[in-house]
Amino acid sequence: MNFPFRADIEALxxxxxxxxxxxxxxxNILPGGYAGVDIFFVISGYVVTYALLARQQKDQQKGMGFATFLQRRFQRIMPPLLVALILIAAVSYTIHEKRSFYSFSGFSITSLLGISNLKLLAQQTNYFSPDQYLNPYLHTWSLGIEEQFYFIYPLFFLPFVRGERRWRFWLAAVALLLASLLIAWHWSELNAQRAYLSPISRFWELATGVLLALAGALPRLQQRLEKLKNFAPLAQWLAVAGLLISFCLLSDKAPYPLPGVLLPVFASGVLLSFGVVAPLTALVQCHLLRFLGRISYSLYLYHWPCIVFSRYLFGSQSGYWLPAALVSTLIFTWLSYRFVEQGPWRKASLVQL
Structure with a gap:
């Protein structure tokens, strides 16, 4: 099986x-834009698995061990994150009142350790609370969930990648996915913060991407998808429409993350499964989307602290905070992508699509 570069994933x-x-x-303009994080979760599970399959085929290796997997994952994640956290702490120390600085400083450590989501859970924090809009580390909760997922990935999914695709592995993986989904749904009604921030209730989203990549490597499934290629354009247009509807209609006012995020997760899965066919090729060829996809990690790291610091310095009612946030985000994102993400450790990490 070939594992070509996926420009559609970059655009997504x-x-x-x-x-x-x-x-x-x-x-207020895009109340459901937070569903972009759910798309990232599905993409992360898919890309890591796709890259492992591609590397295994290229090197004709039997498989990758637990330690090697984690080492290569963290070589990708840690350098940009560490630099970003140092810069955020330095700016926060410079401009924030000491009380505010010390109240948020603990997040610099928990973000580095990949447990900031657990710290927010322990504090019973509402992610959407206005009180959190001064926290420049708030967005690192999603990185914590991904890092926690990578610790359990080798235990549950490396057997698939190594070719040990016996029915019991598939049954166990699907059972875990469904269990996580049901827990997330239950918690969404009883404790929205726990549902939003817990790795248990987010496992199913990352696992969806993993299983889609593994299933796509099965010859029989490939043949069946090939038979459905005539329906691919319609399926992809419906998926794009589903993403747009999610961005516009989802809201933190309703129970979240479920059932609302089912739509963006399902739509992302459709787009990843079919790849790109006409007429969506024009969307994939959009240079802006692909550029944003390439720098998405650094952009995610820096956009929120730049917004927080700009609002703090100029005031949210002034006309200066927005251009200040945009300009500083672009500058720090580009510097991070160019000089940190593209560092020598990049070659040792897993292939990124």
Missing amino acids: RGVAVLAVVIFHLFP
């Missing part, structure tokens, strides 16, 4: 990060 990343940035800048 661009759509996801653009939705998140617009939501943080203008929550």
Whole structure:
């Protein structure tokens, strides 16, 4: 099986990060833009698995061990994150009142350790609370969930990648996915903060991407998808429409993350499964979306603290905070992408699509 570069995934990343940035800048204009994070979760599970399959085929290796997997994952994640956290702490120390600085400083450590979502859970924090809009580390909760997922990934999914695709592995993986989904739905009604921030209630989204990538590598499924290629354009247009509807109609006022995020997760899965066919090729060829997709990690790291600091310095009612946030975000994102993400450790990390 061939594992070519997927330009459509790069563009989908661009759509996801653009939705998140617009939501943080203008929550009234795009109230469901936070669903971009759910798209990222599905993409992350898919891309890591796709890259592992591609590497295994290229190197003709039997498989990758637990330690090697984690090492390569964290070589990708940690350098940009560490630099960003140092800069955020330095700026916060410079401009924030000491009380505010110390109240948020603990998040610099928990963000580095990949447990900021658990800290927010322990504080019973509402992610959408206005009180959190001064926290420049707030957005790192999603990175914590991804890092926690990577610790359990080798235990549950590396057997698939190594070719041990016996029915019991598939049954166990699907059972875990469904269990996580049901827990997330239950918690969404009883405790929205726990449902939003817990790795247990988010496992199903990342696992959806993993299983889609694994299933796509099965010859029989490939043959069946090939038979459905005539329906692919319609399916993809419906998926794009589903994403747009999610961005516009989802709201933190309703129970979240479920059932609302079912639509963006399902739509993302459709787009990842079919790849790109006409007429969506024009969307994939959009240079802006692909550029945003390439820099999406650095853009995600810096956009929120730039917004927080700009609002704090100029006031949310002034006309200066928005251009200040946009300009500083672009500068720090580009510097991070160019000089940190593209560092020598990049070659040792897993292939990124």
